[in-house]
Amino acid sequence: MTRSARRWRHSVMVVLAALVLALPACWGAATLWYQLPCATAVRIVGVALWAVLCLVLLVVAWRGQALVAASGFVVAFAALLLRWQAIAPSNDRAWADDVARGVTGTVDGDTVTLAGVRDFDWRAENDYAPRWETRRYDLAQLESTDLILSYWMGPAIAHTLVSFGFADGAHVVFSAEIRRERGEAFSTIGGFFKQFELVLIAADERDIVRLRTNVRGEDVYLYRVNMPKPAMQALFRAYVAEGNALAATPRFYNTVTTNCTTLIYHMMRSIVGNLPLDWRLLLSGHLDEYVYARGALDARYPLARLRAFGRIGDRARASDRGPEFSADIRRGIPELPH
Known part of the structure; x- marks a missing residue:
C-alpha cells in the first residue's frame, strides 16, 4: 500500500471513529448540562471541559494512537455513566x-x-x-x-x-x-x-x-x-x-x-x-x-x-x-x- 493510500485510510478511520463517538459525546455534554447541580456558569465550564477532553482524544487518535484515545474515552464515558446511574428520583424537593x-x-x-x-x-x-x-x-x-x-x-x-x-x-x-x-x-x-x-x-x-x-x-x-x-x-x-x-x-x-x-x-x-x-x-x-x-x-x-x-x-x-x-x-x- 502506498504512503498516500495509508494516509487516506487513516483519515477515513479517524473520521468514522469521530462519527461513532459523536453521539455518546453529545449525550455526555447534555447530561452534564442538565445534571450538574451548579449555577449556569459552572455548567458551561463543565460542558466546555468535556468538549475539550473529547477534542484532545480525537487529536490523539489522529496522531496514530487510536487505542489510547479509545481507552481514554471509554474510561471518561464509563465514569459519566456511573454518575448517571447514581441519579435517583425523589419525592422530597422544594416543589412548585x-x-x-x-x-x-x-x-x-x-x-x-x-x-x-x-x-x-x-x-x-x-x-x-x-x-x-x-x-x-x-x-x-x-x-x-x-x-x-x-x-x-x-x-x-x-x-x-x-x-x-x-x-x-x-x-x-x-x-x-x-x-x-x-x-x-x-x-x-x-x-x-x-x-x-x-x-x-x-x-x-x-x-x-x-x-x-x-x-x-x-x-x-x-x-x-x-x-x-x-x-x-x-x-x-x-x-x-x-x-x-x-x-x-x-x-x-x-x-x-x-x-x-x-x-x-x-x-x-x-x-x-x-x-x-x-x-x-x-x-x-x-x-x-x-x-x-x-x-x-x-x-x-x-x-x-x-x-x-x-x-x-x-x-x-x-x-x-x-x-x-x-x-x-x-x-x-x-x-x-x-
Missing part, C-alpha cells in the same frame, strides 16, 4: 405549588377516597389561591370518561388529560405531569436527562382545564370516550393505583417513554388489551386520530366534526369561574348513543 402534592387514594368497594385533589383558583399563571382537598367518589355513579387534549406547542404536541364524570355532575381530572421544583421551567430536552420527576395530579375541572383555556390560552379539545362502565371503573382504579405507586416509589419523567400519554396507554392496555403501538402515541397532538381509529370516539361523526364540537376554549372563557363550568364546556358536544 401546583405540583406540591401528588394524588393518592384508597378504594373500599365502589367508594374511592382521593387525598390531594387540586382545586386552585387561578387569577394568572403566577397568581392563584392554592387549595387541596380530600374528596370521595362512588364508582357506581360513574357515567362518563372524556379525553382532553391541550395544545401548547403546535399541532403535533398536546398535553393529555382524562376526566371522569359522575351522576351528580361532579368531574375529576387526572393528569400526569412533570414535577417542577420552585423556579424551574419545563424543558423538552431536559425531559430526556432525568431533570424532572413524574407526578400524577387529580384536579377539579375549574382548576386544571380552566388554567389551560383561560389563563394560558392553550387550544383545548374535549372528546367523549365510548367505554363500557366496567372499563371506566377499572381505569379510575388504575389511576388511583398509579398515584399510590408514585407516592411510594418516585420515577423520572421522560419526554418519550414516561409521559402524560404513555401512562394512559399502558393503563388502558392492561384493561382492554390489544392496543397496538403507534407513532401517534409519541406525537400526542394526533392522539385523537389514534383513539378514533380504535373505535373509542363517537363513530356517527367524522373526526373533523368531533374536533369542531369539542373545541372548548370559547365556552370555557365565557363560563370562567361559573358554578356550571363542567356543563358549560360540554354544551354542543353530542352525547354518546346508549
